[in-house]
Amino acid sequence: MYTVPKLDDYSPDALDRAVAELLRSLEDESAALHDESAYKAFRDRWLARKNGVLTQVNDTWLKAAPGPAKRDVGQRVNALKARVEATIERAHEKLHASSADAKFAEERLDITLPGLHRPIGVRHPILRAMDEMVAVFKAMGYSIGEGPEVETDYYNFESLNFPPNHPARDTQDTLFIAGQDAKPLRERLLLRTHTSPVQIRTMEQQPPPVRIVIPGKVHRNDPLDATHSPVFHQIEGLAVDTNITFCDLKGTLDHAMKAFFGSSVKTRFYPSFFPFTEPSADMQVSCIFCGGKGCRKCKFSGWIELLGCGMVDPNVFEFVKENGYDSSKISGFAFGMGVERIAILKYEVEEIQLFYEGDVRFLEQFA
Numbered sequence: 304m305y306t307v308p309k310l311d312d313y314s315p316d317a318l319d320r321a322v323a324e325l326l327r328s329l330e331d332e333s334a335a336l337h338d339e340s341a342y343k344a345f346r347d348r349w350l351a352r353k354n355g356v357l358t359q360v361n362d363t364w365l366k367a368a369p370g371p372a373k374r375d376v377g378q379r380v381n382a383l384k385a386r387v388e389a390t391i392e393r394a395h396e397k398l399h400a401s402s403a404d405a406k407f408a409e410e411r412l413d414i415t416l417p418g419l420h421r422p423i424g425v426r427h428p429i430l431r432a433m434d435e436m437v438a439v440f441k442a443m444g445y446s447i448g449e450g451p452e453v454e455t456d457y458y459n460f461e462s463l464n465f466p467p468n469h470p471a472r473d474t475q476d477t478l479f480i481a482g483q484d485a486k487p488l489r490e491r492l493l494l495r496t497h498t499s500p501v502q503i504r505t506m507e508q509q510p511p512p513v514r515i516v517i518p519g520k521v522h523r524n525d526p527l528d529a530t531h532s533p534v535f536h537q538i539e540g541l542a543v544d545t546n547i548t549f550c551d552l553k554g555t556l557d558h559a560m561k562a563f564f565g566s567s568v569k570t571r572f573y574p575s576f577f578p579f580t581e582p583s584a585d586m587q588v589s590c591i592f593c594g595g596k597g598c599r600k601c602k603f604s605g606w607i608e609l610l611g612c613g614m615v616d617p618n619v620f621e622f623v624k625e626n627g628y629d630s631s632k633i634s635g636f637a638f639g640m641g642v643e644r645i646a647i648l649k650y651e652v653e654e655i656q657l658f659y660e661g662d663v664r665f666l667e668q669f670a
């Protein structure tokens with residue numbers, strides 16, 4: 304512990320020398336401070352009430368001073384006190400500033416270093432195929448329609464003229480929402496099995512003419528295999544106007560396939576059946592892989608089946624008759640295609656699972 308020497312000589316010169324001596328050690332100690340604990344020890348040594356240097360100065364110099372010298376000593380002690388307090392405060396500030404400097408130096412960023420390269424993602428091939436096909440129809444003046452994935456039986460089946468025993472209504476195919484048994488059949492909820500409900504929803508919203516293309520996700524209770532998935536995507540189309548004929552349907556789809564797969568692709572139509580179109584057709588495209596010569600992919604027929612289509616059944620228009628859909632005055636066509644199917648053909652993908660596995664090695668080829 305530091306001990307303040309007693310004074311024998313109270314002359315002004317002797318007092319100044321004694322004060323100067325104390326100030327020298329104050330400055331030396333202050334300059335040597337490097338951390339918080341050293342600073343605290345320094346502060347206590349000078350300011351502590353019990354035995355601190357200032358307390359000692361007060362006791363050994365001021366109180367012991369003879370009467371005539373008291374005033375001189377008092378002035379010097381006060382000046383010393385102010386100096387000590389100021390020095391200690393400055394030491395504290397300096398210590399904190401230098402620790403902040405050290406922190407800044409540690410956290411400093413070198414902005415001249417080359418950055419981390421993060422590859423930019425790309426559209427998933429399913430979305431890409433969907434967007435491209437939608438763009439083909441948008442260019443022909445179609446607008447985009449959307450609807451809920453959780454649908455009522457009415458929109459998914461009844462209003463689309465699905466007979467009660469149609470296989471798609473079967474619980475083997477359709478995923479129903481649980482706990483709906485108390486409701487009337489048409490109000491029961493299910494996961495839509497096709498995007499076709501949006502046709503009725505659109506016709507309820509707007510009178511003819513209608514030209515919409517409907518991309519979306521659909522659900523069926525199919526196990527995942529090379530060509531099936533319980534969740535997949537469709538693009539549905541609907542055109543309703545006066546004097547729409549099967550020729551318009553053929554011309555529109557032929558143009559769309561050429562725009563999507565390339566101008567050398569040919570189309571042909573085979574009779575088929577769908578509850579909501581009459582007549583109905585399956586459309587085939589000339590094999591994308593062999594150009595129609597015949598290969599393993601087209602089972603050596605030169606043709607690949609791609610989508611279902613047909614003229615809108617007048618029974619469907621009956622559900623929206625009040626909104627201007629009088630089948631004696633208007634007609635229309637509809638079509639629906641699987642997005643996975645067109646993506647498999649366009650990108651020559653072997654199995655549908657590849658689209659869903661999220662394997663970067665597969666997805667990278669679309670970058």
Ligand SMILES: [Zn+2]
Pocket residue numbers: 590591592593594595596597598599600601602603605606
């Ligand atoms: Zn082929």
